[in-house]
Amino acid sequence: MPKRTNQEWLAELKSPEHNQAGLSAHNQALVDLRALLVRGLGYAVANRYHVPEADLEDFAQEALLKILDGLDTFRGESLFTTWANKIAINVAFSELRRLRWKDVSLQDLVAPYEDSGDFTPEVLTDSSPSPEQRMNQRMMIEKVQEIINEELTDRQRTAMIAVMMEGMPIREVARRMGSNRNALYKLLHDARSHLKARMQLEGISPQKVLAAFE
């Protein structure tokens, strides 16, 4: 594949001039970029996801369309090929995450956290050195739980459990909540901000909470 500057990539990928040379340069750029994306995706998924070659080509094709569609948004702050690869990775990983999580419902994820009844984590009885520290830990846990329950909406709690505790991708949580990735990040940020403010208000030093579990 010939080395191209950012300007050359853009010129060749944009609507071609209607002459033979323009058309063939355009087509060659498409072929080269698609091949580059397929190679890149091979490296991107290695050790992370098991993906058949045919799927990589589908992802590359989907990414290519997105790239062509968004050429005007390329700000030229990186190599064009770096920018193109990041889009391909985002396209591929979004789909791979969707597949990996497709059978998991938010309800299932959250249910274990909603159990009622006595709360006596085993860790407390196992590893705590003294009754005093055990007591301290229990108080901290109860206090933080109280704050969480009072400060957060159901939506915020659910999102927090799914993303923070269970590692569900933000976009997957968003999809199930009828939202999008950006809005859900903001919702989580709001939730954290509320908790932080309330902890400060109550004079709970976070250092103290963390220290209780050293």
Place this chain on the structure above:
Amino acid sequence: MMKLEPAMLKKMVHAVITTRPDELTCDECFGEIDRFVEMELAGKNAAEAMPLVEDHLQRCHDCHEEFEALLAVLKALHAEE
């Protein structure tokens, strides 16, 4: 009622206390990540030059995963040349 294990609680408290008003969203992070990765590859201190991107990568598993993948891709493609 939400029940928490101590390990989870610790993780959550850490995320809460490090919350800052100027955090990037995933889309904003995505907009900067190609430049961030290239700096990293050039041996510059990207985390210091772009602290908000670094902050987002520390808290967002998805963006971090894509960052690492992009870094690996560029390194591998570079090695091919």
